[in-house]
Amino acid sequence: MEDIILDSLLDVIGELFSDEISIAVSNTKEYIYYRPSKRIDLKISAGDPIKEGTIAHKAMVTKQKVSEFINRDIFGIPYLGMAVPFLYNENLKGCLVAIYPALTDGKSVVTLKTTDGWIPIPFSKVVYLEAKDKKTFINSEELSGTHKYSLQEFEYLLPKDSFIRCHRSFIVNINHIKAIYPDTHSTFILAMDNDERVPVSQSYASYFRKLLGF
Numbered sequence: 001m002e003d004i005i006l007d008s009l010l011d012v013i014g015e016l017f018s019d020e021i022s023i024a025v026s027n028t029k030e031y032i033y034y035r036p037s038k039r040i041d042l043k044i045s046a047g048d049p050i051k052e053g054t055i056a057h058k059a060m061v062t063k064q065k066v067s068e069f070i071n072r073d074i075f076g077i078p079y080l081g082m083a084v085p086f087l088y089n090e091n092l093k094g095c096l097v098a099i100y101p102a103l104t105d106g107k108s109v110v111t112l113k114t115t116d117g118w119i120p121i122p123f124s125k126v127v128y129l130e131a132k133d134k135k136t137f138i139n140s141e142e143l144s145g146t147h148k149y150s151l152q153e154f155e156y157l158l159p160k161d162s163f164i165r166c167h168r169s170f171i172v173n174i175n176h177i178k179a180i181y182p183d184t185h186s187t188f189i190l191a192m193d194n195d196e197r198v199p200v201s202q203s204y205a206s207y208f209r210k211l212l213g214f
Contacts, residue, residue, distance in 0.1 A: 020037050020038065020039045020100075020160075021037055021039075021098050021099065021100055022034070022035065022036050022037045022039075022040055022041060022042065022098075022099035023035045023096075023097070023098060023099070024042075024044055024056065024096075024097040024099065025094065025095070025096050025097070026050055026056050026060075026094050026095045026097070027093065027094040028050075028060060028092055028093065028094060029049060029050060030046075030047055030048060030049050030050060031044050031045070031046055031047065031048050031050070031056075032046055032094070033046060034046060037099075038165055038204060038207045039155055039160065039165070040077070040079060040099055040100075040152075040155060041152065042075040042077070042079060042099060043075065043076075044075075050095075051074055053070070053073070053074050054070065054074055054075075055067075055068065055070055055081040055082070055083040055097060056083050056095045056097050058083065059083035059084060059085045059095050059097075060085050060092060060094075060095050062085075063085050063087070063092060064085070065082065065083070065084045065085075066082070066083045067081070067082040067083075068080070068081070072153075077150075077152055077153050078153075079099050079100075080099075080100045081097055081098060081099045081100060082097070082098045082100070083095050083096070083097045083098075084096050084097075108122060108123055109121060109122050109123065110123065110126060110138055110147060110154075110157075110158075111147070112138050112140070112143070112144070112145030112146065112147060113145050113146045113147065113148075114143065114145040119143065119145065121138065121140045121143075123158065123159060123162065123163075123173075124162075124173075124175070125140045125141045125142070126138060126139070126140050126158075126163075126173050127139050127140060127141060127172070127173055127176040127192050127193070127194050127196070128170055128171060128172045128173060128176070128192060128196070128198050129151060129154055129170065129171040129172075130169055130170055131150070131151045131168075131169045131170075132169065136148075136149060136150060136151060136154070139194065139196065141176075141194060151165070151168075151169070151170075151171055154171060155171065158171065162174060162175055164208060164211055164212075165204060166190065166198065166199070166200040166201070166204050166208050167198070167199050167200060167201040167204060168201065168203075170198050170199065172190060172192070172198055174212065176192050176193045176194070177190050177191070177192060177193075178191045178192060178193045179191040180200075180212075180214070183199070183200075185202055186202055186205050187199065187200055187201060187202050187205055188200035188205060188208070
């Protein structure tokens with residue numbers, strides 16, 4: 001019964017946070033709950049050990065709230081988070097972690113690799129990104145090329161007021177969407193202003209609709 005109550009409580013805690021924020025709860029040794037967001041997913045699973053250097057580990061070592069940027073060495077992608085340790089009878093029992101979509105680090109271009117070299121493209125001119133054949137393709141208003149970063153890394157780097165993950169293989173710039181058409185099984189097809197078509201998968205459809213307000 002206590003496990004059922006705990007699971008229900010953790011789900012309620014998750015509901016208190018925006019669906020753009022990933023939530024993790026741990027005891028002193030391992031994660032016991034994780035709810036990923038569409039913006040950033042550290043691929044944590046219940047039972048994974050608390051690694052040294054993570055924000056959860058730092059909060060429990062100091063027994064204080066910690067809010068900081070963590071580089072990509074731990075989970076493969078950088079993240080910005082806040083962790084709060086919780087105690088019972090002055091004994092450390094675990095930690096609650098909120099993992100936020102971070103703002104960009106000041107860069108306003110993405111540099112494409114083309115057959116001739118590398119070309120910096122302003123974010124505003126990027127139409128969409130696609131993961132295909134183990135590569136990330138960047139499609140802009142004028143040309144396309146590849147980049148070494150994964151889509152998940154781009155979710156961190158790109159400004160979240162313009163770029164939305166709409167499919168496991170696609171991120172789109174909403175400023176380049178010309179029209180949205182319904183498709184089968186509660187999905188959509190995006191007509192981009194470069195005459196390309198981009199799918200919105202079922203798992204992202206409700207999130208996509210919420211962000212665009214339709």
